Amino acid sequence: MTAGGANPAVIINALAARWPDLHVIMEAPESKLDIARRRARRFGWINSLGQLATMIAARLLRRVASRRIAQICQSQGLDPVIGAQIPVSEVASINNPECLQLVRSLQPSVILLISTRLLAKKMLAEIPCPVLNLHSGINPIYRGQMGGYWSLVENDIGNFGATVHLVDAGTDTGGALYEVRAAPSKGDFISTYPMVLTAAAKDIVLRSVEDAVHGKLKPFTPEGPSILRFPPPVWTWLRYGLTRGIW
Template sequence: MNEGTLERQQTAGAPPAPAATGQRVVVLTQGGPNPEILINALKRHFPDLVVIEERPESKRLILRRKARRTGWPKALGQLATMAVSKFGKPLARRRADEIIRQYHVDPRPDPSILRIRIDSANGPKFRQLLSELAPAVLFLVSCRILKPATLRAIRCPVLNFHAGINPAYRGQHGGYWARVMDDEENFGATVHLVDAGVDTGDVLYQVRVTPSRKDSMHTYPLLLTAAGTGIAVRGVGAALSGKLRRQKTTKQRSRQWTHPTIWRWFWIGISRGIW
């Protein structure tokens, strides 16, 4: 198995031409190195780009929401995995640097990009900003789910970057779960239209890659983001040119995934070597 090499791309035709002057792209995100990779890639192709950063939800609120859905034991187990994953990222720094060099991407914020900070994308300020900015396309990456009322107020195509292959690996940690399910053929990322569901909108582009033996939950999202810059550019270009085409996906069962609990994560890692 090749280590971290780009193996298969499901795209159609050549990349769309860059946007004409005045065709503004707005990116909605909660920030972080992985979203910055996509922001920088989009900025190179679409100079009239603005970033709206929303404040992340508190861990307490996220925990309570998970507990209502799955119960407190599972919610606390998932929170423990999130904590361990966060503290384990420095241990994967060398592999992360390899991915950045291999794909020639930049995770550093570009100070020349206009950035506007808000509390929530589902609040009135966000709708007001979109009215003032009048984007031709809204691109989402690492942000909260937009409520139906918010989506109805948006007057342009809304695209999302998802680090997983839809519809089989919607939700969280798509790359990790593809490996756990012995389905590395579907270790990849998706750019899709946004609807009221969780990663349920029509698929536009997908890219599949082969993870390295050195990859883990700490680097899967970075690998998929770095490999996915091309489909992000293609998706936005198609939206700006009015040539969005829904792609036919394989007949996969649609499933939404969440964080593994700490005990399941350790068991899979020890017994199968998938971390």
């Protein structure tokens, strides 16, 4: 299940090469306004709009990001476009009844979430197979969003990494299955860190799905403080970019 994009496509193609009967459920992305409203309820409108401004600024650098993403994919033999042979079913949301009906008809052995909205607790309870998530951060200290970015901000480059974990009712709180660490290059920034981590995580995703298919999942509880992260407001992003070169 995914909302689309180059990062999920890389993993989808890798999975399809191993399991030709893979089926993709593609949900419509959440609107920026809905996201801003939800964050405003949590942080207030000033911080919410500051986070939105960072995302808009990052989108203005899309051409630069696209070049770097193409370099990453080319150097590692990855394809950022979903193969035409892979079946894709579109739904409005992974939490809608139509999605549950589709899951029941497909009868999957395992479901992998990549770049989706949070799976509702009620929906999760109805799914009869393991649900995994590829998270671009090391749990539990970099739960939520922009885990790679925040690890750099906190001088914790040793935890610039990704986690595959079981999905539970929380946000990136399910048992971890595998972790991988990576290192960004000089030209990477907030829009390319996720692809660096996705590329690094390809093998642990394949391993996790293989384990799930054969009933060999062995989740563990990672150590460390549990901190839920969000995109930096634009003033924070600019401050660390200008003073420390972390963009």
